[in-house]
Amino acid sequence: MNGFTDRQQLLAEMRNGESLDWDIIVVGGGITGAGVLREARRRGYRALLLEQQDFSWGTSSRSSKMVHGGLRYLAAGDLKLTKESVLERERLLKEAPGLVDRIAFYFTFRKGLFPGRFAMTVILAIYDFLAGIKDHRYCNNEQLLKQFPGLDKANLKGASYYTDAMVDDSRLVMRVLQDSIDDGAQALNYTKVTNLLFENDKVCGVAIEDVDNASTIELRASAVINATGAWADRLRNEVNSEKRIRPLRGSHIIIPKSLYPVSNVMTFLHQDDKRGVYVYPWEGTTVLGTTDLDHAEDLDIEASISNQETDYLLSAFNLQFPNNQLTRADVISTWAGVRPVIGAEQGKNPSKERRDHAVWSDNGLITVSGGKLTTFRLIALDALNAAADSLAKPAPISDDSMFITPAISADDLLPDNPQWAQRLLGRYGKKAQILLAESNTHEHVSLGETEFCLAECLWAIKHEAVEHLDDLLLRRTRLGMCLPRGGDVLYPALKAIFSAERHWDDGRWETEVTRYEAIWNSYYSLPNNP
Template sequence: MQRDLEAMSATDYDLVIVGGGITGASTAWDASLRGLKVALLEKDDFAHATTSGSSKLVHGGLRYLVNGELKLVRESLRERRIWENVAPHMVHPLPFVLPTYGWGMKGPIVLGLGLALYDLLAFDRNWLSDDDKKLPGFRRISKGKALDLMPSLKREGLTGAMIYYDCQMFAPERLCLECIEGAVEYGADAANYAEVTGFTSEASIKRGVKVTGVTVMDKLTGKLHTIRGQVVVNAAGPWADKTMALADDTPARRLIRSKGIHIITRDLSGENALAVQSSIGGHFFVIPWRGHTIIGTTDTVFEDDPDELGVTEKDIADFLTVVNDGLPGLNLRREDVIHFYAGIRPLVDTTPEEVPGAETAGESTKEAEKKDSYNASRAAEVYDHAPEEAIDGLISAIGGKWTTSRHLAEQVVDLALKKLGKSANCETQCTPVYGGDMARLKTYVERAQKRHSHLAPDVVENLVNFYGSRIDEVLATADERQGEREVLLKRLSPETTTIGVQVVHAVRHEMALHLDDVVFRRTGLGTLGHPGVPAIKQAAELMRGELGWDETELANEISGTVRLFETIPAK
């Protein structure tokens, strides 16, 4: 996978996609499989924002049942199964403990009925070839068993718990990248650090204008390019409305941006996840992940520029208060937080622009229109700009969630094909992602460990988790230059399973251009917290050898990456 904006500016594309998160990546993968010539452009690094800032879950959305969104739940449950099938190294079953209290809405009867409906909507959940991926139905456990599993639960009114199953991703940023790599394998071109600054257009033979492409600034060189395409897809996530505004000063669709922070701690829950309701902050999850625990997430409206997103000390303190209210037995403190991160959910804003009678009701209009991100729907919208705005050739994919991104992309490509006067069936529901071509994960890991017995078993398992069936291609990078193999097969530090060849492979074959690309999105080196200065310096030195950084560039890359492990000042 190579970055070449000069070549892209000399190519005519069927589809130009703005945004390299999971929506744009899935769209590129789908369109390429259907034979379209695709360009994908991302203003930062692939998967740098919402895609990597998630709770790592692939789930049906149990709580959406409360809102009556059965269609969204069914869609999510179907997509959960598809991700298990096409990305077996990335998506794994996860048991959830859901405590029951009293005999009302939080009691075993009501929750049992909800979970029975959840399982019914997931009637196809075990249409899988790998038996290890199959998900049992829910079951009820006693109060004593619940406390054995989760001693930190609130005891007052506790009547037991339900255990149900969803799935989680090993590394969402890698899964996104694999969709892009799969698209490239089928002929797509992609570029990160390529910011779309405007649209090119011409008068439409029907009415209004016809979008003919985009203008792009190469953030590495500052040079401007024009990328031509018959259809442009806006898949910019939290920036989608800002991208729409490049074509129309008053875009027809608005977003609610919801900020969610997560904290990572030592292992707190063993192999089970825990769904908790706090009386002061809604629900949150306690999720086992790679030997640690993720706790998340918050859900607050974010009205600042998405580029300014970060986690403040106040964010952490406020969230710890919510967590300790929901699970008083944990008594978590700031020093228990090993790492933290934030993401923005782009939600379709369905609130009216004006609220008649708000002033007479004793409320200010501003208060009456206050956004509610927690209860806002996670449903997506595929918006054609031609009918309402007379802008032909532009499609926006707005809202949605990680789990349903593949299906959202399918709908986008269906519409794009219609505009292009072509037809082709979607194949992403049955085609393994780049690295997903294997039968049974457990067997594949065992065979890989035997095949690469010169490496430690935990290193090989980590490589399979990150690269799946492409592990041999990654390891082959160590043989591309004489004398490198021994150095590149070493761990970056004794505490990590990341080895040097992953860094070099990321630069040579995965478009990693900055140190944080490697630390946070090509490998798992920094996703569990600061891996230590020696490991970061070792990764930086390996990248320096590939990219020719001087001493100043090297120091800036290291300091810039280290800052990403720190909180930002509160406003």
């Protein structure tokens, strides 16, 4: 077995009364839950993660994909969060190159707008100092326009160059889960926790929905950790009626690279509310993001971009680049995520809410929510510390790196293409070598403008707990978001792989395509009625 937990087998064992007792059960398969699972297993605990939908289906596949300190937090005086974040960024860059990669940011200045050059130079000096690097400078208009041709020159006063990092958020979740499973943890997707179990008023386990058998299974654990992000209040409300999560939506738009190619990130202040907006490269496309507003919709329905957000992002781009006017017809796809912000202060400007995490302990249930992708390791450690009283003493940790370091270097893996090899090693860790060995060279060709290839699809279908076509196209790879029309050009090739590897017949394939296209049309494209 090369890959993930065998879902059917583990559920069958549970139905037979086996595998019902765990040291730690983690509810939620986003980056927070994955981080907790990894750090729990590294300490020797028998750990199980349960995700109601697909792994990273929640916010962790819909972030802006930046591993960053967040200049905004520094400007707001939050030194602690910024320092933790930039140090974690540096750690991730070192431990997972090819998955987390440094990228240049250009923060543009316009006359009359704050922060200007002087303030930004001070902010960046502190930012770099906290990270232990020195990588910022001022760029004049000429240097800036070389990076971003067509940028409106009116009142333009150059930019500050600095660096942060980018990641594929879903693949980060998958890498952390994969390493956890390789170390002996288990993770089940499409397994919903319906309620908590109690013994003497203390949480002692969870009940899960066994969809295949239309029944429930009761699992016991010394510690239950609720890592359900924006959904955290729901499970916690079984033990504490307090409401602490303020769901805030952020949306993004993807346009073809050909319309405005960028290789670095441009940041500017939106004309309406002076919030920072980014234009950045991602998987052979150009992305515009993000927005920040209260999300009042049902959390069980996937978040999607609104007309108002679409106009907000397109108008911002069009004002900056008057000769590259974008219309709705140019949009390839969109995504929207819900930030689990701790605050619950309705009325406060969403962008002014703090972005750090919180951990609560109620009757044996540990709830962890908020924070950022970037700091997931620290968030996981806080959650485990809060659970310490319910657990046996942890085993000593043998390796400082949270990732299992692949035994082979990028140069040795693919001497002709070490850059791509590094990407595979970052995303698949030690599995990268097997992924290449299990595929043919014609499956290594990049698809469209992306760097994804059919070998990765084959690997995911065989080994990465893909239950539906949307798991493959929206999360294991991002082909459904980066190729035109949701990547329908790949249907014949994918149908053949699903048929050979998973025995999907024509009926199953049609059902999956219908399901995928309904999801894509509702949540990954523009709203139907402009």
